[in-house]
Amino acid sequence: MRSAELLRNSFIFQGLTEAQIGELTTICAEWDYPKGATVFLEGDRARGFYLVASGLVKIFKLAFDGKEQILHIFGPGEVFGEVPVFVGGNYPANAVTLEASRIVFFPKDEFLSLIGREPQIALNMLADMSLRLKRFTHLIENLSLKEVPSRLAAYILFLLEDKRGEAEVRLQISKGHLASVLGTIPETLSRIFNRLTSEGVIEVKGRNIVVLNRARLEQIAAGL
Amino acid sequence: MRSAELLRNSFIFQGLTEAQIGELTTICAEWDYPKGATVFLEGDRARGFYLVASGLVKIFKLAFDGKEQILHIFGPGEVFGEVPVFVGGNYPANAVTLEASRIVFFPKDEFLSLIGREPQIALNMLADMSLRLKRFTHLIENLSLKEVPSRLAAYILFLLEDKRGEAEVRLQISKGHLASVLGTIPETLSRIFNRLTSEGVIEVKGRNIVVLNRARLEQIAAGL
DNA sequence: CGGGTACTTGACAATGGTCAAGTGTGGTGG
DNA sequence: CCACCACACTTGACCATTGTCAAGTACCCG
Numbered sequence: 001m002r003s004a005e006l007l008r009n010s011f012i013f014q015g016l017t018e019a020q021i022g023e024l025t026t027i028c029a030e031w032d033y034p035k036g037a038t039v040f041l042e043g044d045r046a047r048g049f050y051l052v053a054s055g056l057v058k059i060f061k062l063a064f065d066g067k068e069q070i071l072h073i074f075g076p077g078e079v080f081g082e083v084p085v086f087v088g089g090n091y092p093a094n095a096v097t098l099e100a101s102r103i104v105f106f107p108k109d110e111f112l113s114l115i116g117r118e119p120q121i122a123l124n125m126l127a128d129m130s131l132r133l134k135r136f137t138h139l140i141e142n143l144s145l146k147e148v149p150s151r152l153a154a155y156i157l158f159l160l161e162d163k164r165g166e167a168e169v170r171l172q173i174s175k176g177h178l179a180s181v182l183g184t185i186p187e188t189l190s191r192i193f194n195r196l197t198s199e200g201v202i203e204v205k206g207r208n209i210v211v212l213n214r215a216r217l218e219q220i221a222a223g224l
Numbered sequence: 225m226r227s228a229e230l231l232r233n234s235f236i237f238q239g240l241t242e243a244q245i246g247e248l249t250t251i252c253a254e255w256d257y258p259k260g261a262t263v264f265l266e267g268d269r270a271r272g273f274y275l276v277a278s279g280l281v282k283i284f285k286l287a288f289d290g291k292e293q294i295l296h297i298f299g300p301g302e303v304f305g306e307v308p309v310f311v312g313g314n315y316p317a318n319a320v321t322l323e324a325s326r327i328v329f330f331p332k333d334e335f336l337s338l339i340g341r342e343p344q345i346a347l348n349m350l351a352d353m354s355l356r357l358k359r360f361t362h363l364i365e366n367l368s369l370k371e372v373p374s375r376l377a378a379y380i381l382f383l384l385e386d387k388r389g390e391a392e393v394r395l396q397i398s399k400g401h402l403a404s405v406l407g408t409i410p411e412t413l414s415r416i417f418n419r420l421t422s423e424g425v426i427e428v429k430g431r432n433i434v435v436l437n438r439a440r441l442e443q444i445a446a447g448l
Numbered sequence: 449c450g451g452g453t454a455c456t457t458g459a460c461a462a463t464g465g466t467c468a469a470g471t472g473t474g475g476t477g478g
Numbered sequence: 479c480c481a482c483c484a485c486a487c488t489t490g491a492c493c494a495t496t497g498t499c500a501a502g503t504a505c506c507c508g
Binding site: 061062063064065067069071082083084085086087088092093112115116117119122123125126127129130131132133134136137138139140141143144145146183222223 | 285286287288289291293295306307308309310311312316317336339340341343346347349350351353354355356357358360361362363364365367368369370407446447
């Protein structure tokens with residue numbers, strides 16, 4: 001079965017024994033979602049949580065006027081919707097696919113009983129949630145203490161981190177979604193891209209961004 | 225020893241056996257902090273996490289210009305500083321006492337080995353972190369999608385929740401700190417208190433707030 | 449009673465959001 | 479293969495909310 005391979009490579013189930021992986025595969029289910037499909041909505045009763053096998057999923061909050069704030073974008077190997085497994089029982093945000101996606105579902109009750117028997121899974125889940133809390137901490141810091149240009153600069157620098165040496169990065173999401181990730185709107189984002197370009201800090205070609213002046217970009221990310 | 229009693233009543237260690245509580249008391253240490261004392265700073269290497277025995281502690285992020293965003297305010301029975309126990313290893317934010325406080329410390333390594341043996345502690349910790357994630361989700365929603373009056377209204381309504389029937393609440397923190405909790409500054413908060421008062425929605429007497437028009441306050445919290 | 453901190457108030461500036469009208473651009477069907 | 483349509487993105491004019499700076503007032507603690 002393909003799932004076993006997938007589970008072994010996911011952050012949350014890494015380091016488990018074959019027996020543990022085997023147990024997991026017996027309780028999970030795999031589904032396909034087309035692009036733009038709703039996995040769950042805020043307030044929905046939660047029967048379990050999810051793992052992205054392939055594709056891309058956005059987790060977001062919606063304002064009454066329709067503006068959205070993206071909390072996370074998850075790709076292959078990442079889990080989402082675990083909060084209501086442990087507290088509450090309703091999803092605290094919305095989940096919608098950004099691409100056609102294959103998603104694995106783990107039912108709450110079976111998973112909880114498994115976690116009671118296998119401390120390693122609990123520890124992995126704790127690490128996963130800790131990371132999530134840390135990221136939220138950054139998001140809050142950005143939204144509350146930094147201006148949009150700083151947030152964008154920090155985002156570009158973050159994309160650059162992996163690509164050692166290179167100066168060009170490619171956005172894996174649309175600029176509209178990026179605006180929503182950064183807590184702003186497409187118009188504002190567009191103007192800031194414009195500003196950074198005319199100041200010679202970056203060059204934008206569609207979804208590709210070339211960093212021309214990294215030092216300056218780092219200044220901007222720091223808030224001047 | 226007084227700690228055992230304290231642990232039993234804390235959210236994170238509730239439902240543990242006497243033996244488990246006993247184990248915990250052997251690894252923890254208790255310290256007193258005066259008002260305004262630093263428990264840890266962002267970036268500090270973490271040797272463990274903390275439980276508030278008495279007093280009040282603020283967890284916050286600091287901007288380069290000195291503005292602060294409070295992430296949590298923790299009182300008796302609540303834990304903080306657990307994130308780096310499971311990931312990273314450095315505290316992601318600052319912790320300073322708002323009052324003279326008695327705080328219990330749990331060293332990371334001993335706690336991790338304990339958690340491996342006692343799944344119930346892991347489950348409690350998972351519930352604690354899930355709740356934390358849920359609250360962050362609200363904070364992000366507020367900062368990104370709501371204006372300051374909505375945030376204040378929601379905060380007052382939150383304080384009102386416990387007090388069934390009553391219409392008067394008391395802030396347990398200063399208005400300056402409240403501003404920092406709501407992601408704004410004292411001047412702005414002051415003006416909004418003013419506005420709500422002149423509109424007859426609330427009445428403010430020092431730290432006491434009387435809700436005169438709850439329906440209107442709920443409208444404001446919803447974003448009109 | 450005094451001093452410092454917390455809070456308030458005013459005038460102003462600026463960031464960023466709103467509304468409206470373009471300008472691409474990619475994908476689909478003829 | 480091209481035309482067209484929808485959608486993503488851009489640009490402009492405007493404005494609302496909120497932050498900045500500077501005083502002034504009130505209040506609490508010693």
